[in-house]
Amino acid sequence: MIDSTTPGRDASAPVPPAAAPSPSDVRAERRRLIGAIGALRRLLAERSAFEVADRRRLGHEARKRERVEAAHGRTLRRIGEGQAQQEASLTHRLDALDGERERREGQALSVLRRQSVERALGSTHLTANEVSGIGAGLVRSLAAQGIRTAADFHDVSWGKAPNGKGGDVLYLHRTKGGKVHINGIGEHRGRPLLEWRRAALARAEARAPRTLPPDERHRITEIIEAERVRLREELAKVPQSAETARAEAVRLHAEALDPLGTAEREAARLAAVRRAEFDTMAEQLRDLQGQLSAHVDAHGDIGRRVRRAQKRALRPAPQASHLPGIPSPRAPGTSTAGVGLGKVTDRAGARPVPGVRAHxxxxxxxxxxxxxxxxxxxxxxxxxxxxxxxxxxxxxxxxxxxxxxxxxxxxxxxxxxxxxxxxxxxxxxxxxxxxxxxxxxxxxxxxxxxxxxxxxxxxxxxxxxxxxxxxxxxxxxxxxxxx
Incomplete structure (x- = not known):
């Protein structure tokens, strides 16, 4: 059996303590910790500007949403006002149809009577036997000037002679326009001629119809009822048209909000990632400060220059100021806790408010x-x-x-x-x-x-x-x- 222990060494012998680091290693380690802390502080110093920019982003997003909502509200208000105006106009026209029949019947009767009078005057020819003092020669002279019936003239008047010489002469006013003077027709012949025309007009008006024929009245009634049906159909379609316009406005509103919501969610995600990075750097800063403190306790002071840098590095980490409305990914259980490293500008505790400047x-x-x-x-x-x-x-x-x-x-x-x-x-x-x-x-x-x-x-x-x-x-x- 082979012994696994190293020959010449007792396994139960105590292990000698590790050799103490040299002063140069201590200074190098101390400077490394101080440099890492300084780098983290410089990175964390950007958090204030980030929080201000993110607050502005939230303000811009809120203003964009307000503009979209205001435009949507104006559109719905215009649709409602248009619907009310159309309904009021159609209702007024429907109410006015009650008197429309009498008005149209009156107009039709007036046209019918005028046509009857014109036909009667047109059929009343001027002859030598009709007017006292008007002979066949004057009748031919009048016919030569276009005056053959009672419908061809309507009045007489005095005026200067056509050649400008002599006194006033009598003019006959033709129905189609213009006036003529007939030699031989003066006051004694002009007055009977006008009386003849007036008598013919009175007879024509007396013979003119005073009521509409039944077929004409029926035709007017059908026109009024057709107009009433058409207006009622239009009035029934007004709410449907308004509802269609509202649905279209809601669709356009949703289309306008969709890209805003997508952009807001993406910006919020990036901001949360950035805040998590800042929180991680803050934790790393505290860990490095703990390592630096332990290193100082273990190895003591190593020089005046390092002592000053070491004192700056061991300063407390700046406290994160809360900006309302910006959630922190490191603050579970709350939705309003914001983090930031905003610079305090007043000893009384005031914090910067982006967008509000001193007067x-x-x-x-x-x-x-x-x-x-x-x-x-x-x-x-x-x-x-x-x-x-x-x-x-x-x-x-x-x-x-x-x-x-x-x-x-x-x-x-x-x-x-x-x-x-x-x-x-x-x-x-x-x-x-x-x-x-x-x-x-x-x-x-x-x-x-x-x-x-x-x-x-x-x-x-x-x-x-x-x-x-x-x-x-x-x-x-x-x-x-x-x-």
């Missing part, structure tokens, strides 16, 4: 405080302020300028845009009134002491109210008790 009007108090820092208060013209007031007013104005610039500049930039903190306006007004009151106290030429006291009290109240508002807002955001 440019804040430049006015900033410029005023800058000017006060230079010229002070109560030092205009030949007036001289107390040295304490000169120094204190300039320090207060300088402090106010610096504070407003610190709050306003980050909130104007696109990536860190946001509204000014609550209470800043009241604080600014309080400081402005305080500087104004200080100038009043230093004014030796006018007696404004009482007004200056009132302004001072108002300044203190405004500044205190603004400070309380900012503190309360900060406590609400951090979840601490204001007391």
């Amino acid at each position: 440019p009007g804040w430049l006015i108090p900033i410029l005023y405080f800058c000017l006060t820092t230079v010229v002070g208060v109560g030092e205009l013209a030949d007036n001289t302020a107390h040295p304490v007031t000169m120094i204190a007013s300039r320090l207060v104005a300088l402090t106010a300028t610096a504070e407003l610039l610190r709050l306003w500049i980050p909130r104007v930039r696109a990536r860190t845009a946001g509204p000014m903190p609550d209470g800043t306006g009241r604080q600014t007004s309080g400081v402005f009134l305080a500087l104004t009151a200080a100038g009043m106290f230093e004014d030796a030429k006018t007696d404004v002491f009482a007004i200056a006291c009132v302004v001072s009290v108002l300044a203190a109240v405004l500044f205190l109210a603004g400070t309380i508002s900012r503190v309360a807002t900060a406590d609400d955001r951090t979840g601490e008790d204001p007391a």
Whole structure:
């Protein structure tokens, strides 16, 4: 039997401890950990811009959906209004058919009577025996001018002679247009001629029919009933047409929303993947910081230069700020927890709000405080302020300028845009009134002491109210008790 143990070595002998790493290996390992932590921090620094961009994406998607929904609502509203207008118009036309029969019968009777009168006048020929004073020669002269029956003229009038010479002559107005003068027909012959025509017209109107024939009335009734049936059919088709138009609008609405939904889901998937990558990098950063801490505990300090880099690397990882409406893949059980590394621009806890920038009007108090820092208060013209007031007013104005610039500049930039903190306006007004009151106290030429006291009290109240508002807002955001 062959022994499996190595000859010359006792298996029960203790294993000697591993050799300690050399200082160069310790420094190399330390620098590797510090470099890896720095690389992860640089990658994680991109998360703030990513969250802002994703918030804008959500805003763009919401606006696109709002536009599609608004267009769909307008289409449905137009369809409903069109349906109501068509139904009202058809109903009004159906109601009007009740009086349409009388109107059409009246029109038909008027046409029938006019045709009867025209036929009667056309058959009443002008002869020498019909009109007193009109002989055969004048009858031929009238016929030569187209006046043969009572239907060929309708009136007589006086006017200038055709050649422009002499006095007025009598003209006969022809039914087809124009007027003619017949030599030999003046007032004594023209009046009987007109009376003859009127008598013929009266006889024709008396003989004209006063009621419609039964067949004509039946024809009008059939036309009215056919129109009534047609309008009722159209009225019955209006809801169907409107429903068809609504179905088409719903189909177009669904077609418009389908690509939006597909794009939103794909963008949300990519955003979730990106957030998962950031969360993984954050976990890796914490693991590397733990390894670096363990390495420091095991091997101690290795030099001033490495110590500084090591201190920077061991800084706490930045806390992820929550952006509403963006879910985090690492936050199970909640649908509103958002993650981000947005830069905090106010010590009171305010976070950037993309799309909401501080108003440019804040430049006015900033410029005023800058000017006060230079010229002070109560030092205009030949007036001289107390040295304490000169120094204190300039320090207060300088402090106010610096504070407003610190709050306003980050909130104007696109990536860190946001509204000014609550209470800043009241604080600014309080400081402005305080500087104004200080100038009043230093004014030796006018007696404004009482007004200056009132302004001072108002300044203190405004500044205190603004400070309380900012503190309360900060406590609400951090979840601490204001007391």
